Amino acid sequence: MTDAYPPQNDATRVVVRALIVAISLATAAFYFYTAWYGTFPALIQRSVLLGTTMSLVFLGLADRSAATGARRALLMLVVVTGVVASALTAGFIVIDFENIAESAGFYGQREVILASIMVVALLIATYFAFGAALPLIAVAFILYALFGRSMPDILSHRGLSWSSLMAGNYLTTKGVLGVPLxxxxxxxxxxxxxxxxxxxxxxxxxxxxxxxxxxxxxxxxxxxxxxxxxxxxxxxxxxxxxxxxxxxxxxxxxxxxxxxxxxxxxxxxxxxxxxxxxxxxxxxxxxxxxxxxxxxxxxxxxxxxxxxxxxxxxxxxxxxxxxxxxxxxxxxxxxxxxxxxxxxxxxxxxxxxxxxxxxxxxxxxxxxxxxxxxxxxxxxxxxxxxxxxxxxxxxxxxxxxxxxxxxxxxxxxxVAGIIVGVVEVTGLGLNLTTIMTAAAKNSLLLLLVLTMASSIILGMGLPTVACYIILALIIAPVMVRLGVPPIAAHMFVFYFGTLSAITPPVALGSFTAAGIAGASPLQTSFTSLRIALPAFLMPYIFVFQPGLLFQGDIVGLLIPLVNSALAVVGLSAATVGYFRGPLGLVRRAMFLVGALMAFAPDHLTDIAGALLIAAAIAVGEFRGSKTAAMPAREPTGH
Structure with missing residues (x-):
């Protein structure tokens, strides 16, 4: 690896890297040992992971940075403070676990102070790892939990105190140390x-x-x-x-x-x-x-x-x-x-x-x-x-x-666990379900379009896992209420959060590839969007025809599978403008419309789409055979 750091930081960098190695090895040893010989209670098992991974995020920041002088000193102050806060707050849970388990939800000032330190340190670590979007969303949910009485009627709740909110996030499995972690x-x-x-x-x-x-x-x-x-x-x-x-x-x-x-x-x-x-x-x-x-x-x-x-x-x-x-x-x-x-x-x-x-x-x-x-x-x-x-x-x-x-x-x-905890404690999930159902006016298709837009927008600023958790809590239950099988609802949300990596204007996957290719990031991103068009339509198929997800019998699987294959052929040909020869505007339109009809969840539409694609192919074959059969013209003399 090329040394990107100035000489005066060599000693610091050696210490930082030694800590990264030591924490990584110790954490891996702990989890592989407990996986084989039996795990500790969930609160201990998860707090160890959070404390060590927060420390690794802070240390990784110091390891990557080439800052010098005053900026380097300020950075190291933040890193050291973050590592100490991570170790202190997580270590307290491990050491004082018995008293925490016996407290029955009654916590003192010490626990509230430590909880506040952990939440703040966690938000800062997440900012360093992913940018501002996820911490800002978490802060918005924290403010909602604190000031619920001031919200509009459909979103209002009795409000939580700072101490109960922080302690609930820190010392229970309903917040930071919840199911996602x-x-x-x-x-x-x-x-x-x-x-x-x-x-x-x-x-x-x-x-x-x-x-x-x-x-x-x-x-x-x-x-x-x-x-x-x-x-x-x-x-x-x-x-x-x-x-x-x-x-x-x-x-x-x-x-x-x-x-x-x-x-x-x-x-x-x-x-x-x-x-x-x-x-x-x-x-x-x-x-x-x-x-x-x-x-x-x-x-x-x-x-x-x-x-x-x-x-x-x-x-x-x-x-x-x-x-x-x-x-x-x-x-x-x-x-x-x-x-x-x-x-x-x-x-x-x-x-x-x-x-x-x-x-x-x-x-x-x-x-x-x-x-x-x-x-x-x-x-x-x-x-x-x-x-x-x-x-x-x-x-x-x-x-x-x-x-x-x-x-x-x-x-x-x-951090997503903070959001999960607020949704559960305040009843926000039920309220948002009611709002989304009203917004969609009981139209599943409209709800799916709104969900797709929400997933892509959230996925632009959030890691896929956080995007999925938020939307699975808020929107997936609405889809299930409207008759979508639970696995199809969750896969729908997950797919579009994933596709945000190639969706303009923020498309990290496309931008990374553009850097390697020496191409325009936005042009690469829009090209990605064009060639991946069937992927944006696929989730609609398995919502309306969940057999594609192995939900049901073999017939329920084969029908959407055949439809998807036809749609892929049609969209690929329409996207490239070529199928066994260049496509004119009419044949390209036939492939496109046929593909969209094959994606539709109606058997008559599926058949019509298949016939349209077959007609587009047949026209091309007929023209090709007719051209091949025509005798070559002799050159004319003057």
């Missing part, structure tokens, strides 16, 4: 550590090269490598921006070399990487919280997500194929036999642990146990992998990477 402590942490070990054993390089072997020879091969490789990598990373950074540095330059424009190459990588949070088996932290909220097994969520995710990537694959045909782009050369043999050997070391993980989850083992066993299999197999065998330093780095990846997620869901 519990999901991170019980499940997400283990998956992220497993993912960090996968990355350390060469997953990124191996998945990209495996994609090259599978699809690299096809026309526009590099773009298809991006689609397949990002799908494979994203299925275990669960992070759009991290996925862009990991695979985009390899795939985007390749796409540009064979002839794709920079903004299209960046858009393909951004869309492929954004699918990481909807692609099993990991799918990001929000999915574990979804399973907890719905009170279903994690395997149920995975099965529900499989077909929408496959359709998402099938659409992107078809778009890049049609674009390659339109531009007459070639594929890559074959890998030689030595490279192929080595790739197969490398793939075994990664695919076997993934198969173990996927299989155990489907066999209804707990996600935590499946992640731990899969990690053990990965480490054992790694001992026999000469190319990526990890020594002690590699093992330590993988653990540190995993825990520093957990840290921002933990503080985000802890």
């Amino acid at each position: 519990g999901a991170v402590a019980d499940v997400v942490l283990y998956f992220l550590v497993f993912s960090s070990f996968l990355a350390a054993t060469g997953a990124s390089d191996t998945f990209v090269r495996l994609s090259q072997l599978l699809v690299g020879r096809m026309r526009g091969g590099p773009a298809k490598i991006a689609v397949v490789g990002s799908g494979l990598l994203g299925s275990v990373s669960g992070s759009a921006v991290a996925n862009v950074a990991a695979s985009g540095t390899f795939t985007i330059p390749m796409m540009k070399r064979v002839g794709y424009t920079p903004h299209f190459a960046g858009a393909v990588e951004a869309v492929a990487s954004s699918g990481s949070q909807i692609m099993p088996p990991v799918m990001g932290a929000a999915v574990f919280i979804m399973a907890d909220m719905l009170q279903v097994g994690y395997g149920t969520i995975i099965l529900a997500a499989v077909f929408p995710a496959l359709i998402y990537y099938a659409n992107l694959f078809l778009v890049v194929d049609l674009e390659a045909a339109k531009l007459k782009l070639r594929g890559l050369d074959d890998l030689d036999k030595d490279q192929t043999g080595q790739l197969m050997r490398d793939s075994v070391f990664l695919l076997v642990p993934l198969a173990v993980l996927f299989g155990m989850v489907l066999m209804q083992y707990s996600p935590r146990y499946a992640a731990i066993v899969s990690l053990a299999v990965l480490l054992v197999m790694n001992m026999f992998n000469p190319r990526h065998r990890m020594g002690p330093r590699g093992l330590i780095n993988a653990i540190v990477d995993g825990m520093t990846g957990v840290a921002p997620i933990a503080v985000a869901v802890a």
Whole structure:
């Protein structure tokens, strides 16, 4: 790593990094030990995680910053204060747990002061990790809890005192230390550590090269490598921006070399990487919280997500194929036999642990146990992998990477826990449900459009997990009241929060890819939006036809699956303007209208859409055959 810090900060940086390593190793040891030998009460288990992850966020700020002089001194003061506050407030719960458990909700001034310190420190840590949006939303909910008597009638409540609000957030499992943080402590942490070990054993390089072997020879091969490789990598990373950074540095330059424009190459990588949070088996932290909220097994969520995710990537694959045909782009050369043999050997070391993980989850083992066993299999197999065998330093780095990846997620869901607590204690959830139902005028379609807009807007400023929690509390119950199956309602909210990574004007996935591609961020973002159009329509299908989420019988699955396939073909052709030849305006419109009709939840409309798409294809084939049959004209003399 390049040293970005001035010499006078070397000693400070060494101390900061040593603390990051020590806290990461100690935290990982604590959670893997308790996972195997039995966990402590929820309050202790979660407070340890919050205290250590808040400390890691503050220390990470000091580690990354290149500030000097007075700014560096001020920064270190904030960092030291934040770390001390994190350790003090979390440590108090661990040390005084018995008295807290016996207090029956009656807390003294000391507890209120410590609670206030923790909440303030948590909001500051979240600001450093994600910016101002999430802390400001949390502050708004805190103010609502305090001044409920002053709110309009439909939103009014008796109001909470500062002491009861802070203590309730700090010393119960109804606020900061609530269910969202519990999901991170019980499940997400283990998956992220497993993912960090996968990355350390060469997953990124191996998945990209495996994609090259599978699809690299096809026309526009590099773009298809991006689609397949990002799908494979994203299925275990669960992070759009991290996925862009990991695979985009390899795939985007390749796409540009064979002839794709920079903004299209960046858009393909951004869309492929954004699918990481909807692609099993990991799918990001929000999915574990979804399973907890719905009170279903994690395997149920995975099965529900499989077909929408496959359709998402099938659409992107078809778009890049049609674009390659339109531009007459070639594929890559074959890998030689030595490279192929080595790739197969490398793939075994990664695919076997993934198969173990996927299989155990489907066999209804707990996600935590499946992640731990899969990690053990990965480490054992790694001992026999000469190319990526990890020594002690590699093992330590993988653990540190995993825990520093957990840290921002933990503080985000802890802040979301404040919002959850306020919604529950004040009755805001029921009031907002009434307001949303009135606003939608009992129209499910109107409610879905409002929900889509809310998810995308919130997702622009919030991490996906926080966006999902807020909307799952407020809007999902309204959808369920209007007849939507609970899993479809929650997946709808989750999908659009995820797609905010490619939605203008704030599209972090697209902007990251644009930076690698050397393209305009907004142009890349709008191109991402265009080629991912079916993904924005997909959630409407599984709300109106939940069979696509494995809810119901095989017929209920096959009908929306066929409709989705038809719609993908139609939208891909209309988007690119090419299908076995250039499309004129009329045929392009036929593909577009046919696709939109196939997406509609009515069988007659579905049939009409299929016929329209078939007609658009038939017209093209007829014109092509007629052109081929025409004799070549002889040149005329003068």
